[in-house]
Amino acid sequence: MSNPAFNAEHLLFTPASPDRSAVPTIFAFPNEYTVGITSLGYQVVWATLAMRSDLDVARLFTDVHESLPRSPELVGFSLSWELDYVNILNLLEFLEVPIRGQNRGDNDPLIFGGGPVLSANPEPFADFFDVILVGDGEDLLGNFINAYQQVRTADRFTKLKHLAQVPGIYIPSLYRVEYAGNLIASIQPIDSNIPATITKQTYRGNTLSASTVVTEKAAWENIFMVEVVRSCPEMCRFCLASYLTLPFRVADVEDSLIPAIDRGLTVTNRLGLLGASVTQHPEFPALLEHLNQPKYDDIRLSVSSVRTNTVTVQLAEILAKRDSKSLTIAVESGSERIRKIVNKKLATDEIFQAAANAKAGGLKGLKLYGMAGIPGEENSDIEETVQMLRSVKKATPGLRLTFGCSTFVPKAHTPFQWFGVNKEADKRLKLLQKQLTPNGIEFRPESYNWSVIQAIISRGDRRLSQLLELTRNYGDSIGSFKRAFKELKGQIPELDFYVHQTWDTDRILPWQHLIGPLPKPTLIKHLESATVQFNN
Ligand code: SF4
Numbered sequence: 001m002s003n004p005a006f007n008a009e010h011l012l013f014t015p016a017s018p019d020r021s022a023v024p025t026i027f028a029f030p031n032e033y034t035v036g037i038t039s040l041g042y043q044v045v046w047a048t049l050a051m052r053s054d055l056d057v058a059r060l061f062t063d064v065h066e067s068l069p070r071s072p073e074l075v076g077f078s079l080s081w082e083l084d085y086v087n088i089l090n091l092l093e094f095l096e097v098p099i100r101g102q103n104r105g106d107n108d109p110l111i112f113g114g115g116p117v118l119s120a121n122p123e124p125f126a127d128f129f130d131v132i133l134v135g136d137g138e139d140l141l142g143n144f145i146n147a148y149q150q151v152r153t154a155d156r157f158t159k160l161k162h163l164a165q166v167p168g169i170y171i172p173s174l175y176r177v178e179y180a181g182n183l184i185a186s187i188q189p190i191d192s193n194i195p196a197t198i199t200k201q202t203y204r205g206n207t208l209s210a211s212t213v214v215t216e217k218a219a220w221e222n223i224f225m226v227e228v229v230r231s232c233p234e235m236c237r238f239c240l241a242s243y244l245t246l247p248f249r250v251a252d253v254e255d256s257l258i259p260a261i262d263r264g265l266t267v268t269n270r271l272g273l274l275g276a277s278v279t280q281h282p283e284f285p286a287l288l289e290h291l292n293q294p295k296y297d298d299i300r301l302s303v304s305s306v307r308t309n310t311v312t313v314q315l316a317e318i319l320a321k322r323d324s325k326s327l328t329i330a331v332e333s334g335s336e337r338i339r340k341i342v343n344k345k346l347a348t349d350e351i352f353q354a355a356a357n358a359k360a361g362g363l364k365g366l367k368l369y370g371m372a373g374i375p376g377e378e379n380s381d382i383e384e385t386v387q388m389l390r391s392v393k394k395a396t397p398g399l400r401l402t403f404g405c406s407t408f409v410p411k412a413h414t415p416f417q418w419f420g421v422n423k424e425a426d427k428r429l430k431l432l433q434k435q436l437t438p439n440g441i442e443f444r445p446e447s448y449n450w451s452v453i454q455a456i457i458s459r460g461d462r463r464l465s466q467l468l469e470l471t472r473n474y475g476d477s478i479g480s481f482k483r484a485f486k487e488l489k490g491q492i493p494e495l496d497f498y499v500h501q502t503w504d505t506d507r508i509l510p511w512q513h514l515i516g517p518l519p520k521p522t523l524i525k526h527l528e529s530a531t532v533q534f535n536n
Helices: 040-050 082-094 116-120 123-128 137-150 156-163 253-264 284-291 313-321 336-341 348-360 379-395 425-439 448-458 464-474 478-487 495-499 520-531
Strands: 009-011 023-028 055-060 074-078 110-114 131-133 175-180 183-189 213-215 223-227 270-274 300-303 326-332 365-372 400-407 442-445
Touching (some): 023 137, 040 055, 040 074, 074 082, 082 123, 082 464, 116 131, 123 464, 131 137, 137 156, 284 313, 300 313, 313 326, 326 336, 326 348, 326 400, 336 379, 365 379, 379 400, 379 425, 400 425, 425 448, 448 464, 448 478, 464 478, 478 495
Parallel strands (some): 023 055, 023 074, 110 131, 326 365, 365 400, 400 442
Antiparallel strands (some): 175 183
């Protein structure tokens, strides 16, 4: 461990000493160290691997790495941001491993991957990976390594066929996709011994993730993170964080969360409570009360997004006292009609109350988060959002109000996966900018073009691997993607097909063979519950 980045780490687990026959393994994050080490998922998987004496694990980031084995047998990537795929390809080249699985031989390592991007829709990246772990890593990771050990000395094809039998392990090369024009005609395993579908794995324990390393070099300096909840029971119809990870699970406060927090606070005073919607934890008030004790007086506490109607004065006070300056709530839209369409169970009054409570508790700011281009949205809904934000601003003078807004992007395994990106969204973001900024509301839009790129990847199929290889050399702008689509014209469907078109529900989806938490008929029912509201 000679690199200063690694020397600054406080480990909260004990790595095993590798056996003499340990499998030489590299576990990579396809971005810089400071980004990777701030990913709770990366930290936890690395610690899980490093605690096994049958593995000898070295970490690799785009800027630093530990001492790497000359002939790794396993190389893993944790992918949490779509465009980091470029760095995966670069790191494979750095390791002198062929980029495409089909060009790898018996002497090349198996390239495995996991993380939210690959669990949702791995298909655009399928040709670059030998093994994809679909779902929660808690049991899956160990099952993968154990199964690998059983076939470690076999040839590559035998290894892959054996691994394909493990629930949640997806071996893309063992599935053949056939097309009929733009559409997918079938997705079939190459032989009858390979499972026809892969079921996403769900961990059901009540101890969730916690940081395994704390470092000043993390993007959130010295933060100790604990996962308070996993998934979200609200099921907003577009929401991957909810639908992909259902059912909603909570960490046990007494037996798991508090001991984890106390362990973390021995090496830092900065605590982050993580989860799609942490205040959904039924014992969240008790946890807050616990953290309100004098012994925690000097901690700096931050929470990720909270549910609007759980912003109490008490929550705001505790956060303000523990060095949080603002709070984020997702409101999606100022229009009640749109909130009904997306199944957001939130009344406009509750947004006003949350702002009033945030201010009364001593917070300096409130960040509201919303979307443009939600299916069924009209310009009048955007105007309602503007009106609502102006009124909140007026009702809570002195509270800094920020509106973060992205464009709706369809995500696999959600009821809105069939909708395309609304081309009007770009204009609507500009309209919001024009109307909000002069009224003292800070507007933070996410780039419309970035949403288009996300949609290409989130609804992409295997044919896009060619496109991704081309754009890699052109840069990550929308212009690069358009240029690559133009170059591949006639060979793959056009951008419009992936991004903007609304797809029929009876079409075979690129991820049809990957079984998410809810069956397709349920997703269709939820979709219909949204579309019946369109004309209300
Ligand atoms: S409340 Fe937030 S996290 Fe929960 S389903 Fe809705 S958007 Fe997703």
